[in-house]
Amino acid sequence: MIESMLTISVILFALTILVAVIRIILGPSLPDRVVALDVIGVNLIATIAVVSVILNTKAFLEAILILGILSFIGTIAFSKFIERGKIVERERDR
Amino acid sequence: MTKIVFFIILTFGVELFLSGHNNPGGGFIGGLVLSSAFVLLYLVYDIETVHRGTPFDFKRVAAFGVFLAVGTGMLSLLFGESFLSQTTWLVDLPVFGETELGTMTIFEAGVALTVLGVVVTIILGISEDVE
Numbered sequence: 531m532i533e534s535m536l537t538i539s540v541i542l543f544a545l546t547i548l549v550a551v552i553r554i555i556l557g558p559s560l561p562d563r564v565v566a567l568d569v570i571g572v573n574l575i576a577t578i579a580v581v582s583v584i585l586n587t588k589a590f591l592e593a594i595l596i597l598g599i600l601s602f603i604g605t606i607a608f609s610k611f612i613e614r615g616k617i618v619e620r621e622r623d624r
Numbered sequence: 625m626t627k628i629v630f631f632i633i634l635t636f637g638v639e640l641f642l643s644g645h646n647n648p649g650g651g652f653i654g655g656l657v658l659s660s661a662f663v664l665l666y667l668v669y670d671i672e673t674v675h676r677g678t679p680f681d682f683k684r685v686a687a688f689g690v691f692l693a694v695g696t697g698m699l700s701l702l703f704g705e706s707f708l709s710q711t712t713w714l715v716d717l718p719v720f721g722e723t724e725l726g727t728m729t730i731f732e733a734g735v736a737l738t739v740l741g742v743v744v745t746i747i748l749g750i751s752e753d754v755e
Contacts, residue, residue, distance in 0.1 A: 592640065592648055596657065599633055603664050610667060618751035619670040 536584050543577045564608040571601030626668045633661035641736050651732030655739025662744050671748070682748070686741025693734030696727055 550573070553566040575597050582590040611617050641654025665674050697708040712726035 589648055595636060596653070599636070599657065599660060603660055603667070606664070606667055616751070618666050618748065621670055621672055 533584070536580055540577060540580055540584075543573050543580070547573050547577075560608075560612060564605065564612070567608070568601060568605050571597060571604070575601075626664065630661050630665055633657060633664065637661060641732065651735030652739055654732075655736035656743065658736065659740045659743035659747075662740070663747050666744075666747065666751075682741045682744040684741070686738050686745065689734045689737030689739075689741060691734070692737065693731050696731045696734065699727075 547570055550566040550569045554563050554570075557563045557566060575594050578590050578594050578597070582588070607617055637654050637657035637660075640649040640657055641651060643649040662674075662678075665677075700709045700711075701707060708731075710726060710728045710731070712724055712728075715725050
């Protein structure tokens with residue numbers, strides 16, 4: 531019972547990632563693509579968690595932490611690029 | 625807020641670096657996580673502010689890391705072993721109890737410093753304003 535539920539949830543996460551990829555390809559504007567990339571990151575984290583429950587191991591938990599950090603930094607970089615036009619500034623003007 | 629996240633990422637990077645023996649982790653991944661912490665600082669502040677806070681050149685960090693890694697490898701030649709061979713000791717430390725110390729950790733520290741320096745240099749290089 532639990533096993534089939536976990537497998538179905540992994541399949542549904544894969545479908546969600548597929549929909550987000552379609553949004554990245556078709557997305558009319560840049561913020562759509564950024565939000566779709568963020569959705570892919572969150573879904574990858576959830577998929578890794580469910581897979582580590584299925585395999586009954588703790589080896590993937592650090593991968594979850596690294597993915598969280600990287601998708602966080604990536605979202606910050608994209609939003610700063612949209613807002614300011616450049617990512618790393620030489621001199622900050624407030 | 626950024627400083628809190630920065631130190632959380634730094635702590636996680638050092639933990640990944642130290643757990644490289646028997647768990648997932650090691651010098652390369654630890655260096656990547658450390659460099660992602662520095663990239664976060666460069667994103668939130670600017671280049672001048674971060675360079676005022678970290679008074680070292682990241683190219684020299686990379687060079688020192690390569691020196692440390694290759695030097696640890698060459699050191700085993702002095703004892704008549706082959707290049708890059710490693711050794712471990714079991715030491716009684718006061719707080720940690722019986723601990724396994726190895727020369728592999730120094731090599732991994734070199735790899736981590738190399739990855740940190742190279743990644744930060746690449747990020748700064750590709751983000752430079754071309755005007």
